[in-house]
Amino acid sequence: MSLDINAIRSQFPILETQVRNKKLVYFDNGATSQKPLRVINRISHYYLHENSNVHRGVHFLSQLATDAMEQAREKLVSFVHAESIEEIIFTKGTTESINLVAHSFGNRFVGAEDEIIISEMEHHANLVPWQFLCKDKGAKLRVIKTHDDGSLDLNHLQSLIGPKTRLISIAHVSNVTGVINPVEEVVKMAQDKGIFTLIDGAQASSHLQIDVQKLGCTFYVFSAHKMYGPMGVGVLYGQKAILEQMPPYQSGGEMIDRVCFSEETTFNVLPFKFEAGTPMVPEIIAFAEAIDFINEIGFEKIQQHEHELLSYATEKLLAIDGLKIIGTHAHKSAVISFVLQGLHPYDVGSLLDQMGFALRTGNHCAQPFIQRHGVSGTVRLSLAIYNTLEEVDLMVEALKKVKNMLS
Amino acid sequence: MSLDINAIRSQFPILETQVRNKKLVYFDNGATSQKPLRVINRISHYYLHENSNVHRGVHFLSQLATDAMEQAREKLVSFVHAESIEEIIFTKGTTESINLVAHSFGNRFVGAEDEIIISEMEHHANLVPWQFLCKDKGAKLRVIKTHDDGSLDLNHLQSLIGPKTRLISIAHVSNVTGVINPVEEVVKMAQDKGIFTLIDGAQASSHLQIDVQKLGCTFYVFSAHKMYGPMGVGVLYGQKAILEQMPPYQSGGEMIDRVCFSEETTFNVLPFKFEAGTPMVPEIIAFAEAIDFINEIGFEKIQQHEHELLSYATEKLLAIDGLKIIGTHAHKSAVISFVLQGLHPYDVGSLLDQMGFALRTGNHCAQPFIQRHGVSGTVRLSLAIYNTLEEVDLMVEALKKVKNMLS
Amino acid sequence: MTLEQVKSELISEFELFDDWMDRYNFIIDMGKEGAGLSEEFKTKQYLISGCQSQVWLTASYQQGSIQFKADSDAIITKGIVQLLLRVVNGRNPQEIIDEDFSFLDQIGLKEHLSPTRSNGLTSMIKQIKLYALVFKTKENL
Amino acid sequence: MTLEQVKSELISEFELFDDWMDRYNFIIDMGKEGAGLSEEFKTKQYLISGCQSQVWLTASYQQGSIQFKADSDAIITKGIVQLLLRVVNGRNPQEIIDEDFSFLDQIGLKEHLSPTRSNGLTSMIKQIKLYALVFKTKENL
Numbered sequence A, B: 001m002s003l004d005i006n007a008i009r010s011q012f013p014i015l016e017t018q019v020r021n022k023k024l025v026y027f028d029n030g031a032t033s034q035k036p037l038r039v040i041n042r043i044s045h046y047y048l049h050e051n052s053n054v055h056r057g058v059h060f061l062s063q064l065a066t067d068a069m070e071q072a073r074e075k076l077v078s079f080v081h082a083e084s085i086e087e088i089i090f091t092k093g094t095t096e097s098i099n100l101v102a103h104s105f106g107n108r109f110v111g112a113e114d115e116i117i118i119s120e121m122e123h124h125a126n127l128v129p130w131q132f133l134c135k136d137k138g139a140k141l142r143v144i145k146t147h148d149d150g151s152l153d154l155n156h157l158q159s160l161i162g163p164k165t166r167l168i169s170i171a172h173v174s175n176v177t178g179v180i181n182p183v184e185e186v187v188k189m190a191q192d193k194g195i196f197t198l199i200d201g202a203q204a205s206s207h208l209q210i211d212v213q214k215l216g217c218t219f220y221v222f223s224a225h226k227m228y229g230p231m232g233v234g235v236l237y238g239q240k241a242i243l244e245q246m247p248p249y250q251s252g253g254e255m256i257d258r259v260c261f262s263e264e265t266t267f268n269v270l271p272f273k274f275e276a277g278t279p280m281v282p283e284i285i286a287f288a289e290a291i292d293f294i295n296e297i298g299f300e301k302i303q304q305h306e307h308e309l310l311s312y313a314t315e316k317l318l319a320i321d322g323l324k325i326i327g328t329h330a331h332k333s334a335v336i337s338f339v340l341q342g343l344h345p346y347d348v349g350s351l352l353d354q355m356g357f358a359l360r361t362g363n364h365c366a367q368p369f370i371q372r373h374g375v376s377g378t379v380r381l382s383l384a385i386y387n388t389l390e391e392v393d394l395m396v397e398a399l400k401k402v403k404n405m406l407s
Numbered sequence C, D: 001m002t003l004e005q006v007k008s009e010l011i012s013e014f015e016l017f018d019d020w021m022d023r024y025n026f027i028i029d030m031g032k033e034g035a036g037l038s039e040e041f042k043t044k045q046y047l048i049s050g051c052q053s054q055v056w057l058t059a060s061y062q063q064g065s066i067q068f069k070a071d072s073d074a075i076i077t078k079g080i081v082q083l084l085l086r087v088v089n090g091r092n093p094q095e096i097i098d099e100d101f102s103f104l105d106q107i108g109l110k111e112h113l114s115p116t117r118s119n120g121l122t123s124m125i126k127q128i129k130l131y132a133l134v135f136k137t138k139e140n141l
């Protein structure tokens, strides 16, 4: 049975918005996805019926909010196939998750002369924190090269791995090209040498089934807002044994066991040790609702639909003269980055915007990767479960118009 | 003209909730306040009509979201009377704001043997980050004593200030007792010696008018969720000249100007330098809505109403035999912490909860302060603009029943 | 009585109560009357720390059955502790290991056992089961 | 023509356009025809960095009036830059300092000037005013 696209679209009222008197076509899902009504309503419901601070409260509402939040954590455990709730830490998003690891894992496990490996295609969020850490610790940052088709150069990775390598941190899916990295292989290469791994799943979690135990990575991170969930919340999955050895990151309420001026302050158990301060309770609860939304459709149908969109769009776009796709590797998620010969992505994006299309242009927070491909930026089309073939057709037509105007 | 309490309450539908078949009486505002409909609706509106990622987008929705977010920042500028938007940084909340300062200010301005002064009454969020920093830097933490009535011992503070003092960080209002600290005086004492100041305004921002320029503090921090706004967002106000000298905290997208593997990575301008990753956009926008809610009532009326509640509740509670208020200082916000002789706060709280009252019991994340008063915890009543004298009456009656049951 | 019988008995006792006040009065009475622990056992060694109330627990093992003693500084917590001990005292390790304590649910005290309720009760149940496991292991040596 | 006259002229020109396409075609033409800068000036020194398109700006001052030259790698940005220069070129420092550039609003280009739009135009206006200020200060020395 295939996807009932109308049933899905009807859950996203914003898709019917008029933008500049034209119907919105939303192709900026890699930046943030739209949210189904159930997610939006879950937040309102929380504030209308359950709102309270969590964990420390004796009273009914506080218990209600706490239970809802902890049920959401359980849902995340199943979603990524973690072992226990102790491995699921709520953060602001992918960026904070990686910063947490860079700080706490870095402090415990990374010393002078040690090496961290990332790749050329990383988003700044999986790049700058490691630059900082390396500078701080006197460690070295090694960068895996990529092939022209946007895929990882595994031979180069093999040559970078050495006795000093402590961590390999790479994207599951590239946010610029949509190329899916062979994370299983990479983790395998790392495990053989006792090297830790972090997988940046920001662009994967709404498209691919995640099984951290099967994968065997040390850390896996992602953001709710890119997977039909609310802004302001994300996850750090970490192996319990490693999280336990890491010092806390932020400190304050909730992550404390005992505070004293004379004795050592002691910390709460996992996962609370890493969750200082009042958490983003409604966002966490609505995150679970987004996961239900995804699960109810199922990854099989999601992938089938998105693959169809991707193939169709790729074919139609390549038929445009002078259009070049950056990232032509076969194993891809539904993202297409392209340039039009002689045209600046900003110009293309500005005109498409006038016609109602929401796309992203620029360097996609991955400046080194963009430079490597010798362009000043790309136009990026990133698709989601609610996009349609008709929208792709509209965009291809619009693009032809844009080309005419600019040439 | 006095407050139309019914008009206010009607904006908070959750206040009509039945809890355990009794009408909810919500006295846990110090932990988190309830939200007026306009704040809740603002979040839904965002997701239904404006949702998009901010700042980097060329397209219409992205511009809409960005403008709304930056207008919210402007609103915060006026709210605290900052000089410019560069001084308003959005964080997860008070805890993150303080951690940011402890990290970034700490790295730039605090060295071995330097001293940081906090007070005995601080919330763990304004205590543990400084313990961490001091341990890390080899600096010393000095703790201002408090008087038995819960007020700061300014003579002791005077004696703690020395040539090595770098920062004084204290609460504007104590979350345990409601005592309002003489922050103007403290800042004055610090300024005279070139000492920096941080004011933890978590318990002040919905009760007192804030004017950071008049006050002259270096930093002022607070959380939206304690002031009728959403969870998951807060503010760090910092003086531009100081923020500019501080290194970034978290790193990733948005806070970067230029990233390169060979050259030094350069950072974005203030305030973005300190806002890595996708921000909590709808929360920020709804925060501005909460500020409108406060401004439309006005601090004068808020204070008048809350003062009336406080006086009334204090009088009624003190009439109960064996009840002792912790924090009897005259200059107080609408918070009452009390103990009932011979009774454990957990027992009192559990029974009050059965009767529909939402109060907080325990150490209120201020263990050292609770210990100093020789109790195992308190029952805390923290009032807000929508609370009524009748609710206080109900609570006093309930408390008498509780006493009977437990004695 | 078997463990199951004690549980049924408890459940029937609670069924008699009309409202929360009766239920809590019963628990409070259990707390007041409970043997508790003498001060020498209220030390860090026996402490199970909950954030808001403290629980102390000791255990001894003789002829196949375990005997627990416990106390708390909060009377309601102590009362619930006494309820628990009524069920587990005199049992053999395996019985305790197998017990899921869901009967507390049936007598309307579920909320006190939520792992997010920081009164120390959840930790106490963990500790009770840990003792049982230790005694069982010793037995098998 | 005075500065106000140039602005009025621009506004009337734009009023003739029926839709966004006409407006953008005009801007694109301005961008294509604009003098721009020779490569030697497209260096870091003259760069005003926006995140997505780059703008380069130079200025010279003679007999009380300023002459700007500018370029951009994006054609729309360059077109808008040409519009701006049509207004500010040949003016004296004070006129430029006093101009608020809200006429861009009136010709439907407000969005390009939003400080949150990272195309470098806002920074360019800042830079134009900075030049004016510097020249004015020199004048008064």
Ligand SMILES: Cc1ncc(COP(=O)(O)O)c(C=O)c1O
Pocket: A030, A031, A092, A093, A094, A095, A096, A123, A125, A126, A171, A173, A174, A175, A200, A202, A203, A223, A365, B253, B277, B278, B279
């Ligand atoms: C691959 C990748 N990593 C990290 C991030 C950062 O995510 P967030 O902004 O939600 O922290 C993004 C989002 O753009 C991304 O695409």
Ligand SMILES: Cc1ncc(COP(=O)(O)O)c(C=O)c1O
Pocket: A252, A253, A277, A278, A279, B030, B031, B092, B093, B094, B095, B096, B123, B125, B126, B171, B173, B174, B175, B200, B202, B203, B223, B365
């Ligand atoms: C005085 C004080 N400081 C800091 C905090 C921490 O605030 P948040 O949990 O919103 O980060 C609180 C909240 O309880 C507080 O009352």
